Amino acid sequence: KAGVTQTPRYLIKTRGQQVTLSCSPISGHRSVSWYQQTPGQGLQFLFEYFSETQRNKGNFPGRFSGRQFSNSRSEMNVSTLELGDSALYLCASSLMDSGYGYTFGSGTRLTVV
C-alpha cells in the first residue's frame, strides 16, 4: 500500500517567485492536512481539507493557499516567496473524518534564495 506521496522532494526558488507543492494521500484517505517544519518554529499547521473543503487554516499570511481535488489529492501554493518560507512542507492524510491517525509524507524541502 503506497504511503503519502509528496512532489517534488526538493525545490529551490528565488525570492518573489511562487511555488506549488503536490500531495497524493493514501488511497481512500479523504482528510489532508499541511504543516510547515522549521528548526526555529517546529511543526506548524497550515490547512486542513476534507471532501474538497478547507475546514481549518493556521496562522499564516494569505500568500499561503491550498486546495483539494475530488480525488483527495491536494496542492498548496505560496506566492511572492520570502527567505523565511524556506522549510520542510509536510502533508498528512487520514482515513476518516475523525482527526485521528494522520500519516505523514516525507515532505518537500523548499529553499528560497
Place this chain on the structure above:
Amino acid sequence: GENVEQHPSTLSVQEGDSAVIKCTYSDSASNYFPWYKQELGKGPQLIIDIRSNVGEKKDQRIAVTLNKTAKHFSLHITETQPEDSAVYFCAASKGSGYALNFGKGTSLLVT
C-alpha cells in the same frame, strides 16, 4: 490557542535503559494525543496515540499515559535500542477538522 510544551529537548540513554518524554497541554478541550517519531530525511511517523477516554495505552516497548486533570501526557520507551534514536514529537488536538498542535520535539540518542 493550544500550547504544547515538551521536555526534555534532548535525551541520551544507554541501550537497554528506559526513556521518558513528557508533554503538557493548555486547552482542556483537546481529546487526542499522538506521538510521532521522525528520522533524518523522513516525515514524522505515528508510533502511538491515545484518546482522552483512556488513561494508558501500551504497544510492545512503547507506552503512553494521560492525566487529563493535570493536562499532561508522557511517552515511555523500555529496553531502548539504537534504532530508537530519532526526534520524537508529542501533539494535542481537538479532533475532526482541528490542527495537531505539536511540541518542539525531543532528540533521543541511544548509545
